[in-house]
Amino acid sequence: MTSQILDQQFNASAALAAVLLIIKRCRELRYDTTRHRVLKLLYLAEKLHLERYGRLIVGDRYYALEHGPVATHVYDAIKSVAGERVYHLSNQDLEDGFKRCIEVKGRYLTALCEPNLDNLSDSDISCLEEAIGKYGALSFGKLTDLSHDDAWRQTVDGSPISLEQIVRTLPNVEVLLDYLRDPYPDRNGPPN
Numbered sequence: 001m002t003s004q005i006l007d008q009q010f011n012a013s014a015a016l017a018a019v020l021l022i023i024k025r026c027r028e029l030r031y032d033t034t035r036h037r038v039l040k041l042l043y044l045a046e047k048l049h050l051e052r053y054g055r056l057i058v059g060d061r062y063y064a065l066e067h068g069p070v071a072t073h074v075y076d077a078i079k080s081v082a083g084e085r086v087y088h089l090s091n092q093d094l095e096d097g098f099k100r101c102i103e104v105k106g107r108y109l110t111a112l113c114e115p116n117l118d119n120l121s122d123s124d125i126s127c128l129e130e131a132i133g134k135y136g137a138l139s140f141g142k143l144t145d146l147s148h149d150d151a152w153r154q155t156v157d158g159s160p161i162s163l164e165q166i167v168r169t170l171p172n173v174e175v176l177l178d179y180l181r182d183p184y185p186d187r188n189g190p191p192n
Contacts, residue, residue: 008059008163012094013119015058015074018042018128020101020115025132027111034107035078036067037136040143043069045131049123051170054179057124062166063088064155067140068147072160078104 022041026033046056060071076086077094082104103110117125135143151165167176 008056010059010061010073010091011119012073012091012097013116014124015060015071015077015094016097016101017115017117017119018045018058018124019074019098019109020111020113021117021120021125021128022132023102023109023111024115025129026136029132029136031136033109034140035075035104035109036107036140037143038109039070039075040068040147041128041131041135042071042074043147044135045128046071047166047170048131049127050166050176051172052127053123054176054183056163057120057127062151062161064152064157064159064161066157067144069149069152069161069166078102078109 019038019042022038022045023033026037026041031037042058043062046058046060049055049057058071058074060073062069063072072088073091073094076088077091077098079086080095081098081102101111101113103112120128135146138146149169151161151169154165155161163180164177167173167180170176
């Protein structure tokens with residue numbers, strides 16, 4: 001019997017810090033800070049971190065939307081700040097943080113405060129920075145194409161993408177699947 005991979009715990013503080021870091025670095029590099037760019041860079045950074053460290057940075061649930069995977073809680077918080085309709089259950093702490101720290105004008109996001117890097121690990125920051133450096137300058141179309149991976153393609157439009165589907169897009173799939181199914185193989189659970 002194969003054990004199941006469970007979704008990872010969503011971290012609202014890490015999500016706010018990650019989005020603020022992406023906006024800040026993109027501004028410094030003179031990249032547009034559109035919703036699309038920020039959401040795609042977050043997804044690509046999450047995949048890098050998952051591949052290397054066996055966990056997501058923010059643990060958001062990704063949905064397959066027209067232009068690629070979208071972090072649901074983060075997207076809802078952006079839409080809430082913009083005064084738009086929110087379709088999924090959202091996270092109040094994240095929405096409150098976004099309302100304090102992010103301005104949304106049309107498609108563009110502006111950071112109103114600095115990211116609290118204490119809410120991100122060194123590996124989180126490294127993968128976010130790497131994703132921004134590698135993919136930040138890409139056009140809307142190229143970012144969309146890059147995010148249209150097998151996990152997105154194999155998911156019905158508007159549906160959640162399972163963590164296992166995302167893992168299956170990575171080169172170390174078997175090692176990651178084993179780890180995510182049983183991160184503590186020599187014990188009966190996490191250390192005390």
